[in-house]
Amino acid sequence: MITLDDVRAAAAQIAPLVRRTPSMAAEPAQLPLAAGARVSLKLECLQVSGSFKARGAFSRLTLLGPDARQRGLVTASGGNHGIAVAYAAHAAGLAATVVVPTGVHSDKAARIRAYGATLILEGAVWDEANARARAIAEETGAAYVHPFADPAVAAGQGTIALEVLADDPEIDTLLVAIGGGGLIAGVAAAAAALKPDIRIVGVEPTGAPTLHDSLAAGEVVTLASVTTRVPTLAARRTERTNFELIRRHVRDVVLVEDEDLAHAARHLWAEYGIAADLSGAASAAALLAGAYRPKPGERICAIVCGAGADALAS
Template identity: 40%
Template sequence: MKPLTLDKIYHAAFTMKGVVRTTDLIHAPDLLEGSEIYLKTENLQVTGSFKVRGAYYKISQLSPEERAHGVIACSAGNHAQGVALAATRAGLTSTICIPDGAPISKVEATKRYGARVELVKGVYDDAYARACELQKETGAALIHPFDDPAVIAGQGTIGLEILDQLPDVDAVIVPIGGGGLISGVAFAIKSLNPSVKVYGVQASGAPSMLNAIERHQREPLSSVATVADGIAVKMPGELTYELCSKYVDQIVTVTDDEISTAILTLIEKQKLIAEGAGAVSFAAMLFEKLPLKGKKVVCLISGGNIDVNILSRVISRGLIMSGRNTHLRIELTDKPGQMELVSHIIAAHGANITGVNHNRTADNKNITDCFLDLDIETRNLEHLMEIKTALREAGFQVSRR
């Protein structure tokens, strides 16, 4: 592989003019009290993700001989769309191997950009193995989603934009899957301003780069499981591992519940749609995974291509995680007035009952007792605790089910 250089990143930025957007850096003062947060909105990029940057630059650098056989790639969705668009713009044919569990919306979008799609059973690494097979059969140029200097240089143009848009930035938080995005961003930023901290975030269900950094060697995960399908990678790249080891200050993880809460918060407070992989940077900030209070922090929102069916589930999970939707089980003596008293307490505290189930048939209860299962809407976890305290003070036994 040719080495990554700052000149190559600047050349990538020049090459992309007119095709790739310089995405907005949005100041978001209301997202988290005590922090100065800025959002780098790659979810508003062409194709809805940063991936088009690396794909476009890589394809632009192919020789005439390489271009003659078209291109092939593997992806969970976003790299697929970037390669499909870039190849179509260049007049090349493209074949994309996609894990069969990828959101339907990403698969269909890839087809609309002009690619031939082959669904592969398994996760990203299985799709990559199939892409390698097809590459040998056809001679097409393989556009790796992260472990390629040209691809990394394309992603590194985001780092140049951030420094131009916010010269006095203190820290940048970047999602990590295979590591191409953070490698490019960290290399660009550290080359120009070494004092800026660059932090990486992975889903706790797919911590491949974190494990590699901690153990000082790359090893494949036995499995990955996360709502952030765009960063569900079993093993990081060889080049990206080396770059992360050298230029990334720290890597942390966030859970699916934390990712869901971050997505919901971005929707409600900033009117932005982020996919799971795109929201992990803000999730790390929201749940204070990093020591960044009072700092000027850029959260890189890497993509917004979330399936609407997944989005509805994520919103529900986020509401539960933040205490705004919950299920309470209240033990009652089965006599007149009990439900009225419970309803009065909840209403007096400004909450809303959305579902009721009155259960007299529980095997483990006295014959004169029953369960009252309630679905309620509250403002937040503190509000929920106020209601539970009031119910207990009135003599009721309360639990969340």
């Protein structure tokens, strides 16, 4: 289980390789249903590779020895993690193979290829793509980079919390998108250690309530099916290490519809010029759809975790 020290160590390792992204106030064009609260947006959509995933990819890469690097990297992704691993491998001069579900957004697939990675389409959901990626790692000896169950990756994602609370130590609530749970696990580990009374709220699509259902059951569950159309938020199962951190530190997990994600992405573009992908818009969707209703005066940071044109072309 990762600690604040792990997150701080990751921050030191990746500092030369990633951007310290800005936070901006969601004012004067305040998010509807958040009236009376003070909302800021953490713009991880401005991160290298286009999402927070670069933090975790570089955190893992910096720990690989020369032999492992020579064999290259392999991963499975709904899109953003694959782009980040391809980007990190390109920056380090390494080979990379990225396996994605067949429903991956074409722009994300193109970016993976643009960084020189080998792209493989496999399965309808991330779990099926992941089985293929693990088989490739076994066959080739390439270093497998898990998008959310690797402690080094989660520690890299947790560095976001260090920046958020450095920018505004008075933040009451963090709104965080959940796919497999690596982002919220890392953020929760760091934020709760720095500020024990902080409220951390996860956001999932109703078509992939992985953590929502696991927390309700008191144990990790595997979803019978995934119906969300957002591959980056479509894991059928989280990992126990993430689940334990989330159960300990996350106050609630709220659910939004795919249409809410699309509406939030369009709102972020129209009001702020922020081109968020559907997963990146999840935290704003929780406010816009009323899934999370803040109290008057509450200071909220919504993490805009990824960039993309998923909703803008529709």
